[in-house]
Amino acid sequence: MRDAPAGGSLNVRLGPWSVRLAPRALLVSLLLLLAGLLVTVAALSTGEFTVPVPDIIGALFGQGTPVAELIVGKLRAPRVVTGLLVGAAFGMGGAIFQSLTRNPLGSPDFIGFTAGASTGGIIAVVAGGSALTIAGGALAGCVVTAVLVYALAYRGGVQGYRLVLVGIGANALLLAVNSYILTRANINDAATAGAWLTGSLSGRGWEHARPVALALLVLLPLCAYISRPMRMIEMGDDAAKAMGVRVEAVRAAAIAAGVLLTGVATAAAGPVIFVAMAAPQLARRLTRSPGVTLASSALMGAVLLTAADLAAQRLLAPTQLPVGVLTAAIGGTYLVLLLRKDRH
Amino acid sequence: MRPAEDTAADTAAAGAGQAVSTTRAGASDERAARARPPVLVAGLVVTIALLALVAMASVALGARSVSFSTVIDAFLAPNGSNDHTVIRELRVPRTLLGLGVGATLGLAGALMQSLTRNPLADPGLLGVNEGAALGVTLALGVFGLSDPTVYIWFAFGGAALASAIVYALASANRSGSSPVRLALAGVAFGMVCTAVASAILRMDSQTFDRMRFWLAGSLAGQTADTLVRLAPFMVAGLVLGLMLARPLNTLALGDDAGKALGVAVNRTRILTGVAVTLLCGAATAAAGPLWFVGLIVPHAVRALVGPDQRWVLPYSALAAPVLLLGADVAGRLIARPGEVQVGIVWAIVGAPIFILLARRKRVAAL
Secondary structure, three states, rough: OOOOOOOOOOEEOOOOEEEEHHHHHHHHHHHHHHHHHHHHHHHOOOOOOOOOOOHHHHHHHOOOOHHHHHHHHHHHHHHHHHHHHHHHHHHHHHHHHHHHHHHOOOOOOOOOHHHHHHHHHHHHHHHHOOHHHHHHHHHHHHHHHHHHHHHOOOOOOOHHHHHHHHHHHHHHHHHHHHHHHHHOOOOOHHHHHHHHHHHOOOOOOOHHHHHHHHHHHHHHHEEEEEEEHHHHHHHHHHHHHHHHOHHHHHHHHHHHHHHHHHHHHHHHHOOOOHHHHHHHHHHHHHHHHOOOOHHHHHHHHHHEEEEEHHHHHHHOOOOOHHHHHHHHHHHHHHHHHHHHOOOO | OOHHHHHHHHHHHHHHHHHHHHHHHHHHHHHHHOHHHHHHHHHEEEEHHHHHHHHHHHOOOOOOOHHHHHHHHHHOOOOOOOOHHHHHHHHHHHHHHHHHHHHHHHHHHHHHHHHHHHOOOOOOOHHHHHHHHHHHHHHHHHOOOOHHHHHHHHHHHHHHHHHHHHHHHHOOOOOOHHHHHHHHHHHHHHHHHHHHHHHHHHHHHHHHHHHHHHHHHHOOOOOOHHHHHHHHHHHHHHHHHOOOOHHHHHHHHOHHHHHOOOOHHHHHHHHHHHHHHHHHHHHHHOOOOOOOHHHHHHHHHHHHHOOOHHHHHHHHHHHHHHHHHHHHHHHHOOOOOOOOOOOHHHHHHHHHHHHHHHHHOOOOOO
């Protein structure tokens, strides 16, 4: 890896087109893909009923025994796929907000968006909504919060630090609203809502995975398009403006994309905290890139969440932990790592 | 992320903040000069009168309607009736708890803002109360220690650890700790503590049932006995904190100027840290992790009395319980026959004020 300079990149030109390639980032992405594949295979194959690895493909495509088909195709595969997609959405959403706030802790978990999604979700739970209503409530909560935070932070433009502070205020407010709802609800609703608030992938089916996949499909091109101007905004609004970036427009688009990603992910799995915080920074350390990168953050998020979910299912088996407990532990460890002086 | 630019941006922000704060400080000096000591003493008397008024309201008002004469009888001629029992055994301890917790959190916030020169410092926002809450949860949920004089040490441990970690997190980049960094680090660490605490509670439904209201921040549910055991720690913290006004005043001029004027800089820092730990640990052990009490009260106080800590600290310690008890009484009245926990009331009222502060042109440094 010595031949790839830290954060180094190659410009590949072909006539009028040029692409910038970072060999190390590509290598890290490939390794993350491989890790994701390994976790997926492990999650599909192990558990109370072991399906040998060679049988997995057959079971997925209707060639295996009925039992294997049921367990792999109906139970394990949707859960793993939901985990991969939700993790990717959280990772990318986190990367967007960390870039906008220029702070490794500027993740949607702390600036109100995840809390807003939670509020929407538990209101739907208490109102006795179906899984679909709960998901819709979460997405709506996230979007409404984001619009309010953006509007309140707007003063002829939204500076990163004002977004953070207004978001922290909104976060405190919404957490209080959440605990108010929990103390007022009847005990059954409170238990259901409390479980949903931890974030879990258990019992997730294809209907949970589909909206996240759709959101990723739509938002990936947008994110790819704005990633370069976002990099410039990291250098400061004035510098970016001087280079011809329409700062407020890019920032609004980035916030919209980040909020939608966080919202659909929370709708599918509940507010799983800390994935959005840890994934972009872990990816950045591996790729040694100067700022957070969207693609590797998404891959890292997918790997982190599925690995955490696998551990949550198997560590204390037969007791099943909610994945949110595991990601909270990851978040704590990560904060301690962050304590070490940041040399990059 | 990009340290170089980050540093530059932070320095620029800090520079601008200083410029603003110089003019602000000038303005408040003028105001302080206008507000002569006699006026300030009179203000303290008014605050104490308000405190007495709110305390009376807190004893008299609640989910159960009790006539005023019954309230007076409960003190002068207790006859063991339900009303009298409610007043003597529930409302009076609760009111005293509110006084103690309000005073400790108000003073803790003022001390933290002065020590970190950060206008956004608040025991709840910076994760110190959450650290203390995690300590209490560990003591009660894992080790089964239910004696307040024992588990308060866990609260102190959690609070001290949280202060150290959050401060280190915020200054991990060489650019030092800006208000925004400190706030984010505090919120992040606080959420880790809360997540771990609720994971512990989920494993044990009995403890969960006992602690879920405490975790939302509540003045109800502590017995007079607990209060008596926690009170010495609160008093110690209050006394220590109030004694630090003079050295903190000098340190506000900067470390070098402080040293030149004969202040033991490190000793003052450490003593302030000890006071903050005592205050936050005791308050959290008593009432759960409360947000914003320590943020908003010192802000309001500074706007009224100017930057002199010799006035800011006692005013904060007296004004905070007025507001905390007021919020507690409001929480009992707005959702009768149930009640809204004071922590929830404070967050719902305090968060918009925090957002207003954050929307100012610059978050002025202290």
